[in-house]
Amino acid sequence: MSELISAPRGVYDILPEESEQWQWLESKLKHVIQLATYREIRVPLFEHTELFKRGVGETTDIVNKEMYTFLDKSDRSLTLRPEGTAGVVRAYLSNSMHRQTPPVKLWYFGPMFRYERTQTGRQRQFHQIGIEALGSAGPAIDAEVIVVANDCLQACGITEYRLEVNSIGCTECRPRYKELLKKALEEKLPMLCNDCKDRFNRNPLRMLDCKVETCRPHFVNLPSTIAELCAPCTEHWQGLLDGLQRAGLSPIINDRLVRGLDYYGRTVFEFISTDKRLGSQSTICAGGRYDYLIDTLGGSPTPAVGWAAGLERIRLVSSAPSGAGPSVFVVSSDDKAALVTATNLRRQGISCDMDFAPAGKPRNLGKQIERANKAGARFAVIQGEDELASNSVTVKDMKSGEQTRIPAEELLSWFDGKVGAAVACTAAHD
Numbered sequence: 001m002s003e004l005i006s007a008p009r010g011v012y013d014i015l016p017e018e019s020e021q022w023q024w025l026e027s028k029l030k031h032v033i034q035l036a037t038y039r040e041i042r043v044p045l046f047e048h049t050e051l052f053k054r055g056v057g058e059t060t061d062i063v064n065k066e067m068y069t070f071l072d073k074s075d076r077s078l079t080l081r082p083e084g085t086a087g088v089v090r091a092y093l094s095n096s097m098h099r100q101t102p103p104v105k106l107w108y109f110g111p112m113f114r115y116e117r118t119q120t121g122r123q124r125q126f127h128q129i130g131i132e133a134l135g136s137a138g139p140a141i142d143a144e145v146i147v148v149a150n151d152c153l154q155a156c157g158i159t160e161y162r163l164e165v166n167s168i169g170c171t172e173c174r175p176r177y178k179e180l181l182k183k184a185l186e187e188k189l190p191m192l193c194n195d196c197k198d199r200f201n202r203n204p205l206r207m208l209d210c211k212v213e214t215c216r217p218h219f220v221n222l223p224s225t226i227a228e229l230c231a232p233c234t235e236h237w238q239g240l241l242d243g244l245q246r247a248g249l250s251p252i253i254n255d256r257l258v259r260g261l262d263y264y265g266r267t268v269f270e271f272i273s274t275d276k277r278l279g280s281q282s283t284i285c286a287g288g289r290y291d292y293l294i295d296t297l298g299g300s301p302t303p304a305v306g307w308a309a310g311l312e313r314i315r316l317v318s319s320a321p322s323g324a325g326p327s328v329f330v331v332s333s334d335d336k337a338a339l340v341t342a343t344n345l346r347r348q349g350i351s352c353d354m355d356f357a358p359a360g361k362p363r364n365l366g367k368q369i370e371r372a373n374k375a376g377a378r379f380a381v382i383q384g385e386d387e388l389a390s391n392s393v394t395v396k397d398m399k400s401g402e403q404t405r406i407p408a409e410e411l412l413s414w415f416d417g418k419v420g421a422a423v424a425c426t427a428a429h430d
């Protein structure tokens with residue numbers, strides 16, 4: 001025998017019991033997002049490396065340490081997408097979507113790739129769903145994207161979380177805040193980690209992101225981003241808080257919450273799970289306004305806001321049910337007759353399985369009933385020699401054990417209303 005080949009580190013298989021949960025989550029999320037009239041965009045899994053360098057930021061860990069970058073056979077540098085926004089903005093520009101009536105509201109879903117240390121809820125191939133609204137500057141659209149994120153979590157049965165929001169100002173007021181921050185941290189600099197020292201001059205805002213234990217205690221009595229906002233930023237901020245409140249959300253203002261990259265402006269937010277199963281990986285959805293990104297990627301300045309959520313983490317804290325068994329299992333002494341019955345039921349929208357004997361000859365009916373039970377079938381439709389001879393079937397309720405013999409032609413109508421819930425549930429996915 002040859003040696004088995006294992007999967008690379010950081011990737012994993014989504015097995016059937018789990019993929020049913022994924023489908024459930026995807027359908028819930030898609031439903032909420034599409035009710036808010038965001039439309040799906042499917043962008044490539046790889047792009048020119050340059051796109052992510054500019055669109056994610058040269059100073060980020062993602063670009064510096066975590067990208068899957070490779071040369072193709074023509075020596076072009078390509079990168080597997082580490083996140084969704086850069087590709088969506090690239091597509092928005094390459095397809096002249098800026099000519100559409102703003103805001104252009106888009107959503108995406110799919111695998112992303114980062115070379116990271118693997119831990120709970122963190123893989124090298126992982127999945128994100130996200131929405132982007134391009135072309136509107138007012139706080140109403142910020143509020144909308146946040147409310148949609150909130151309703152997505154609710155739809156997935158997630159209730160233990162908090163929403164943190166902040167405004168990091170604009171190119172007018174942020175430089176002043178950065179100076180104040182540097183002043184406040186200057187004396188403490190020798191005690192801080194190397195990343196902090198490095199960021200002090202390059203991008204002091206990112207120091208607030210530092211997760212190093214020995215740095216955190218020094219981040220006290222710092223200036224507040226909110227207090228330094230210019231008048232238009234303050235008005236935007238108030239508008240956002242008002243919008244969220246009216247939509248029934250109770251955000252927590254966290255004036256330490258930042259996005260360290262220069263193309264972010266004003267609104268930033270995170271949904272943080274308080275479910276212990278996630279450990280320290282507790283951010284389940286994060287986003288913000290990125291008014292300066294489209295510019296950075298070669299388009300004309302366009303205001304934009306969006307978020308991305310990690311499906312692996314969402315699944316861990318959601319109430320996604322594992323897949324149910326079939327509505328019906330056909331038990332028959334003639335496997336060709338069984339296939340006809342199963343096909344007729346399936347064409348009526350009733351999920352149905354039957355026994356396929358390994359040796360080619362139908363197993364005895366008792367063994368088949370056992371299989372129906374094991375498969376979690378709601379009903380068994382039994383067609384033994386007797387039933388086949390009299391053109392009838394016996395329907396067995398697998399919960400109560402009750403059996404009913406009916407003429408074969410009444411079978412389809414017999415199920416009317418009885419497996420309705422299962423059928424409706426399947427239909428709701430589409």
Ligand SMILES: [Zn+2]
Nearest residue numbers: 170173230233
């Ligand atoms: Zn401002």
Ligand SMILES: [Zn+2]
Nearest residue numbers: 193196210215
């Ligand atoms: Zn630090």
